[in-house]
Amino acid sequence: MNDGPAPDATDPDSQVPTWRSGTPDPTDGCVRNVGAAQVRVEEGTEVVPSDRLLLEWIDPRDPRRSEQRMIRDSWRVQRIQSEFVSGFDALENVAEAVTVFGSARVRPGTPEYEIARELGRLLGHEGFAVITGGGPGAMEATNRGAYEAGAESIGLNIELPFEQHSNPWLTLSMNFRYFFVRKTMFVKYAQAFVCLPGGFGTLDELFEALTLVQTKKVLRFPIVLIGAEFWGPLVDWLRGTLEAEGKVSPGDVDLLQVVDTPAEAVEIIVRAARS
Numbered sequence: 638m639n640d641g642p643a644p645d646a647t648d649p650d651s652q653v654p655t656w657r658s659g660t661p662d663p664t665d666g667c668v669r670n671v672g673a674a675q676v677r678v679e680e681g682t683e684v685v686p687s688d689r690l691l692l693e694w695i696d697p698r699d700p701r702r703s704e705q706r707m708i709r710d711s712w713r714v715q716r717i718q719s720e721f722v723s724g725f726d727a728l729e730n731v732a733e734a735v736t737v738f739g740s741a742r743v744r745p746g747t748p749e750y751e752i753a754r755e756l757g758r759l760l761g762h763e764g765f766a767v768i769t770g771g772g773p774g775a776m777e778a779t780n781r782g783a784y785e786a787g788a789e790s791i792g793l794n795i796e797l798p799f800e801q802h803s804n805p806w807l808t809l810s811m812n813f814r815y816f817f818v819r820k821t822m823f824v825k826y827a828q829a830f831v832c833l834p835g836g837f838g839t840l841d842e843l844f845e846a847l848t849l850v851q852t853k854k855v856l857r858f859p860i861v862l863i864g865a866e867f868w869g870p871l872v873d874w875l876r877g878t879l880e881a882e883g884k885v886s887p888g889d890v891d892l893l894q895v896v897d898t899p900a901e902a903v904e905i906i907v908r909a910a911r912s
C-alpha cells in the first residue's frame with residue numbers, strides 16, 4: 638500500500654512547534670502565531686512561517702520532493718481558502734473603517750507612539766473602526782487610541798518566524814498565515830488608509846494601496862501620510878523622478894496626501910466619507 642511520501646525530518650513542513658509549559662504571558666517573547674493559533678515555544682525557537690513554505694523553491698528534478706510539493710500545495714490551497722472565509726466571516730459587520738499602517742518598532746511613551754494613539758482616538762471619536770496589523774509599535778498605539786475612544790479596534794496579525802504577539806488593545810483579533818490574504822482584508826474593509834512613519838512593511842503596504850487606487854481597483858480611497866518631514870523626501874522623489882521620467886502619470890503622486898497631524902488626517906477622511 639502506498640501511504641504517500643514518508644515524513645522527512647529535514648522538511649520544514651513537517652516541523653511542529655512544541656508547547657512550552659508554564660504560566661502564559663503573551664509578551665514574554667516565546668509566543669509564535671501559527672495560523673489562527675498562538676503557540677508558546679522554547680525561547681529562540683524559529684517557527685517556519687507558512688508564507689515561506691508556500692514560496693519555497695523545490696527542485697522539480699527531485700521526484701520525491703516534487704511529489705511532496707504537489708500534495709502539500711493542494712492542501713495549502715484549502716488552508717488559504719479557509720483563511721479567506723474566516724476573515725470574511727469575522728469582518729463582515731465592520732461598517733466605516735480606516736486601516737492604519739506604521740512601524741512595529743515605535744516604543745510606548747515616545748512622541749511617535751502618542752501621535753499614533755491620538756490618531757486612533759480621533760478616528761474612533763468620528764465613528765470609524767480602526768484596522769491595523771495588530772502588532773506592537775504604531776499598530777499598538779493606534780489600536781490603543783481607538784480602544785480608549787470606545788471604537789472597534791481590529792488587529793490583523795501575521796505569522797512571523799520570530800517574537801510575535803498581538804497587542805492588548807483589540808476588540809477583534811485575527812491571525813493570518815498568508816500576507817496576501819491579510820492584505821485583502823486591510824483593503825476590503827476600509828474606506829481609507831493612513832500611513833505613519835515606518836520601514837519596509839509600511840512601505841510595502843503603502844505602495845500596494847497606491848497601486849490599487851492608481852489602477853482603480855478601489856475607488857474614492859484617501860491615502861494619507863502623517864509626518865511631512867518623514868514622507869516629504871519620498872514624495873519629492875516620486876514626483877521628481879518617477880513622474881518626471883514618465884514612470885507614473887501626472888496626478889498619480891497626488892493620490893498621496895501628506896499632513897503633519899492626526900487631526901488633519903482625520904479631517905481628510907471625514908470629508909471624503911461625507912462626499
Ligand SMILES: C/C(=C\CNc1ncnc2c1ncn2[C@@H]1O[C@H](COP(=O)(O)O)[C@@H](O)[C@H]1O)CO
Pocket residue numbers: 737738739740741742769770771772773776794795797800801834835836837838839840842
Ligand atoms: C519587528 C517587531 C515586531 C513584528 N510584528 C509585527 N506584527 C504585526 N504586523 C507587523 C509586524 N511587523 C511588521 N508588520 C506589518 O508591517 C507594518 C510595519 O512594518 P515596518 O517594517 O515596521 O514598517 C505594519 O503596518 C504591519 O502590518 C518588533 O518587535
